[in-house]
Amino acid sequence: MSGTRRVFPESFKREAVDRVASSGLSAGAVARELGLRETVLRRWMMQFGTPATGTARRPNTQAPAPSPSDLAAENARLRRENERLRMERDILKKPRAHLRIGLPMKFGFVDEHRAMWPVRVMCQALGLSASGYYAWRCRPESARSAANRALTEDIRLIHAESSGTYGSPRVHAMLRAHGRRVGRTRIERLMRRAGIRGLAALPRRTRTTDSRHGYPIAPNRLGRNFTTQAPNQVWLADLTYIPTGEGWLYLAALIDMHTRKIVGWSMRQTLHTEIALDALNMAIERQRPAPGLIHHSDRGIQYAAEAYRSALARSGVTPSMSRKGDCWDNAPMESFFHTLKTERVHHRIYATRAEARRDLFGYIEGFYNSRRLHSALGYISPAEAERTAA
Known part of the structure; x- marks a missing residue:
């Protein structure tokens, strides 16, 4: 290249x-x-x-080098910003019920944790105004609010005594057994606001591969041999899902086996063929591969669809597919998704898909491709591996 x-x-x-x-x-x-x-x-x-x-230089003009005092001030600002972001992350890692409730309960969360974090940082993380919190704190507590607070403490006690197993039906039954006449819907509402819930079965893993289709299946041309002599000889492709407050955000990606670079990606809220096509088109436009490249994926409908096969054929790319239900046939791609989630997704709470998109773009292009040291490359980055191979 x-x-x-x-x-x-x-x-x-x-x-x-x-x-x-x-x-x-x-x-x-x-x-x-x-x-x-x-x-x-x-x-x-x-x-x-x-x-x-800002004061950044305009295009085609020479910017003066920053002075030591400017660098020191910028470093101090970045340290303050990092500390604020760390505190906001810790705040949002708390039970997320306070993100979905009304202002009184959010203000209550701030009041409960004001010895742990600054009030202004908590208000910013929760989308509140600090002045609104202080005004709320000065108001006298209503009789209904006091009753709900006392009832919530009783609910917490019953929930704790059951080792966290009781949901609202059993909590309601225990309160009734102790002579407390209170409606079940009120119990449900208070438990939801306080983030108290009974144990439930773990959610099923979202499936991104649907091989139940009538499209042609390409042979497995790799046989788990992922070694290459140069970039753009073998690409692996797959899809995964990212949880957000608005629902799943799906990510399609292609990785080059020689450089471990993510050469193409696409993010959408649906799993239609377009998400895989967008990632493929980005990779082809970006890398300009010569004919003969092998494209390996699972048997999912996105990769077997006619539109996708036609796009491969137009670029002289040879399709290859894993055996049915065998994730090891696409292990390096699975490894990338595991790394992405371990290093980034599992440490974030994305309120919106747009927020997740921005963060994933920053990770893939701003860190993984450009700076992250890869063990399979002898601990250099994909960008360095690509430069070395050029």
């Missing part, structure tokens, strides 16, 4: 511009993170309607 002009799909450009707008980082910092020239990123920002702001 030496001497060739780098090509970036429009979806990549939009996500890069959105990262500048949403992350609080400067255009220069995002450009360095993504391995771009700052002038290129600023041109995209103007193209998509996000003009460069």
Whole structure:
């Protein structure tokens, strides 16, 4: 790939511009993170309607080098920002019932934890105003609120005595047995607000592979031999799911076996063929592979569909598919998804799909591809492996 002009799909450009707008980082910092020239990123920002702001240099002008005092001030600001984000993350890792309830219970959460975190940080994390919290705190407690608070404590006691197994029906029965005349719907509401719930069966794993279709199945051309001599000889493809407050966000990705680079990706809220096609088109536009590339996936309908097979054929890509129900036939792709979830997703609570998209883009392009050291590559990054192979 030496001497060739780098090509970036429009979806990549939009996500890069959105990262500048949403992350609080400067255009220069995002450009360095993504391995771009700052002038290129600023041109995209103007193209998509996000003009460069602040004191950062304009395109095609020389910016003065930052002074030591400027660097020290920026480092101090970043430390404060990191500490604030750490506290917000810890706040949101608490039982999430307070994210879905009304203002009184949210203010109650802030009041309960004000010795642990600053009030303003909690209010910002929960979408509250600090002045509203202080006004709420100065109001006298109503009789209904006091009764609900006392009832909630009784519910907590019964729930704890059952080792956390009782849900609202059994809690209601215990209260009735002790002479407390209270409606079951009220018990359900208070338990929901306090984040108290009985033990339930673990949710079933969401299935992303549907091989129950009549489309042609390609032979397994790899046989678990994932070794390659150069980039763009073997790509692996798969899909996974990310939980958010709005429901699942599905992620389709393709990984190059020689560099372990995620060469294409797409994120949608549905599992239709388009999500896989978007990822494939990004990879082809980005990498410009020569004919003969092997594309390996499972037997899912997204990869067996006519539109997907036609896209492979137009680019001279040879399809290959795993044996039915055998995840080891696509092990490196499964390993990437495991790494993504272990290092990022399992430590986040995404309120919206848009929030998840921004964070996953930052991880894939701003960390995994560009900086994360990969054991299979001798502890260099995919970007370095690609440069070395060029």
